[in-house]
Amino acid sequence: MCGIAGIFHLETAKPVDPDRIRLMTDTLAHRGPDGSGVWTAQGVGLGHRRLSIIDLETGAQPMATPDGKLVTVFNGEIYNYRALRLELQAQGHVFQTDSDTEVILHGWRQWGPLCIEHFDGMFAFALYDDDAKTLYLGRDRLGVKPLYYAEVSDGSLIFASELKGLLAHPLLRRRPSEQAVEDFLAFGYVPDDACFVAGIKKLPAGHYLMTRRGLPLAEPRSYWDVAFAPKRRKAEAAEEELASLMGDAVRSRMIADVPLGAFLSGGVDSSSVVAFMAEASRGAVETCSIGFDQADLDETAYADQIAERFATNHRKRIVAADDFALIDTLVSGFDEPFADASALPTYRVCELAREKVTVSLSGDGADEIFAGYRRHVFHAGEERARTLLPAAVRQPVFGTLGSLYPKLDWAPQFLRAKSTFQSLGRTGAEAYADSVGVTGSALRQSLYSDTMRAALQGHRAEDRYIRMMESAPAEDGLAAAQYADLKIWLPGDILTKVDRMSMAVSLEAREPLLDHRLVEFAATLPLKQRVRGGTGKWLMKQAMRRYLPEDILFRRKMGFVTPISAWFRGPLAGEADRLVSSTALAETEWFDRQAIKRIVDAHKSGREEHGRLIWQLMMLDRSLQHVFGAGR
Known part of the structure; x- marks a missing residue:
């Protein structure tokens, strides 16, 4: 895994100062502690920080073809690079290294812009073609x-693996985006189609951007998408095919010239990855897990069970559930405000893994593609009700019930019907959009000032x-929700969390279940092979x-949990109080201070539950200080 950065002058070939590139890549040193490199030519500069994984001796970057006409910097792994290498050699290409990076150069020369369709992996890369005076940026599917x-005032395009790489450029204009703040408060993260700093963009997943000097900056182009179109197949055949695909995906991600292991929570997904790793390994698999000192949050007994079953070299560490000392580490790691509190244990498990390995496989992605979240099960049930009841009946009846029924967060699950009634009174898309959020629209509006x-x-x-x-290219409501999760939630929350927290400790994380x-x-x-009998990920569990x-x-899904609500009634009560007088938040003029005070007071007294919202406001406050120097 690596960090990349660069500058490309769009209009005229102005000189590029290599020190400016170096300044950008130095901010990414955590992504690549093993080496660095800078290459410049008239009108273009590329920089790289390397975490050595494959071809440790000759894989240094930036990497150029022998004639110097093509140069690339690359972050990630191309898992099928050996097969591509053979294919390209058969076409007459001569390789100088055994690295997957060189496949990008020869792939471009052979296939042009569509070379990216041939790459199986996780990656973000930049390639400069001197003959065409073209810069090409690509991101994995x-x-x-x-x-x-982003574009800056001297007419150049700048790019980097993380926001901090762009922030190191002196011409970047720093102004917060109010729309990104609205997105963050709604979801707890800033989605990929937005950025905390106005004017900065993220290359969308499954897209490439190709721009030529002398022409306006091009728009990204899609090279991959997925359509949810059910096919009829017997469950037994589907199980066999799924197991085969999962095994192939895990084996392809075990290629490395450095120590490799796996995260093991004891859940279905990570346990499945470890099972296939054990099957493919000659020796014991290195696994690790994080436990908590609160029994109701701790899953290490399940991880121990799997470790014993597959005879792994298992290590675990128990950490305090109140591990909020990491807050500043999170703020620095994400740059943009990020309020998924599971980032704390994710950092700790990455830290533990890095003590023994440089690459770790994770189980991320299975919930999105196989419908494993509880919200998927609920949505599938609600969609059945929407099919049975016409909107003309459903919307007035359930809309009224939803408005009248009390909000009983303290009550047993079966009595908490308010959100279900409200959902059934809306379209499936409207209801699901609310279910994936963490702070509802009405509550957000109550916090905003007229200025905001x-x-x-x-x-x-x-x-x-x-x-x-x-x-969405989907034939049922659940599939439409899964498609939206793949496009919004997965890259914005889950993959951002794993990338930033693993890279913070110079660990490469690989996600085989996102092959x-x-x-x-x-x-x-089909729907019944995703959700059946109130169980999500049905086919995967059968396989x-x-x-x-x-x-x-079939145990109840837990995931990484942190007791943030209790924190703000206990050890972080002072942090909650400070939000009311926060200079950083006040400088923005986005919020009604009295509204924030009411939220904080109601939560601390126990009258209402606002732990996640207070956590969001605190992370926003810290990010404003970190990125914009607000409140100083």
Whole structure:
């Protein structure tokens, strides 16, 4: 894994100062502590920080062809590079190294802009073609690896693996985006179609951007998408095909010239990855897990069970559930405000893994592609009700019930019907857009000042989910929700979290369950092979019965949990109080201070539950200080 950065003059070939490139890549040293390189020519400069994984001796970057006409910098891995190398050699290409990076150069020369369709992996890369005076930026299909870019006042395009790389450029204008703040408060992260710093963009997953000097900056082009179109197949045949695809995906991601292991939580996904790794390994698999000192948050017993079953070299560490000392580390790692509190244990498990390995496989992605979240199960049930009841009946009846029924967060699950009634009174897209959020639109509006409402110009975070679901290439409502999750939630939250936290400790994380062939297969599954009998990931769990015990396959999903609500009634109560007088938040003029005070007071007293919202406001406050120097 690596960090990349660069500058490309769009209009005229002005000289590029290599020290400016170096300044950008130095901010990414955590992504690549093993080496660095800078290459410049008239009108272009590329920089690289290297974490050595494959071809440790000759894989240095920036990498050029022998004639110097093509130069690339690359972050990630191309898992099929050996097969591509053979294919290209058969076409007459001569290789100088054994690295996957060189495949990009020869792939471009052979296939041009569509070379990216041949690459199976996780990646973000830049390639400069001197003959065509063209810069090409590409990002992997699912968005595992990030890439930020922006135009600056001297007529150049700048890009980097992380926002901090662009922030190091002296000509970048720093102004916060109010729309991105609305998005962050709605979802807890800034989606890929937005950025905390106005004017900066992220190359979308499954897209490339190709721009030529002398022409206006081009728009990104899509090279991959997935359509959810069910195919009829017997469950037994589907299970066999799924197991085969999963095994192939895991094996392809075990290629490395450095120590390799896996995260093991004891859940279905990570346990499945470890099962296939153990099957493919000659020696014991290195695994690690993080536990908590609160029994109701701790899953290490399940991880121990899997480690014993597959005879792994397992290590675990128990950390305090109140591990909020990492807050500043999170703020620095993400740059943009990020409020998924599971980032704390994610950092700790990456830190533990890095003590023994340089590459670690994770189980991320299975919930999105196989419908494993509880919200997927609920949405599938609600969609059945919407099919049975016409909107003319459903909307007035359930809309009224939803408005009248009390909000009983303290009550047993079966009595908490308010959100269900409200959901059934809406379209599927509207209801699902609300379910994936963490702070509802009405509550956000109650916090905003008139200045903020005017700046938003009608922008509402949930609308992107609604638009995505309404236009999704999907044949049922659950599939439309999964498609939107793949495009918004997965790259914006899950993959951002894993990338930044693993890279913060110079660890490469790989996600075999996001192999694009596996994603394409999952998109063909009928509804009943995704959700059945109130169980999500139905087919995956059936396919894994031969490997995993029942209590692992069918136990209630936990995930990484942190007790943030209790923090703000205890050790972080002072931090909550400070939000009311925060200079950084006040300088923006976005919020009504009295509204924030009411939220804080109501939460601390126990009258209402606002722990996640207070966490969001605190992370926003810290990010404003970190990125813009606000409040200083």
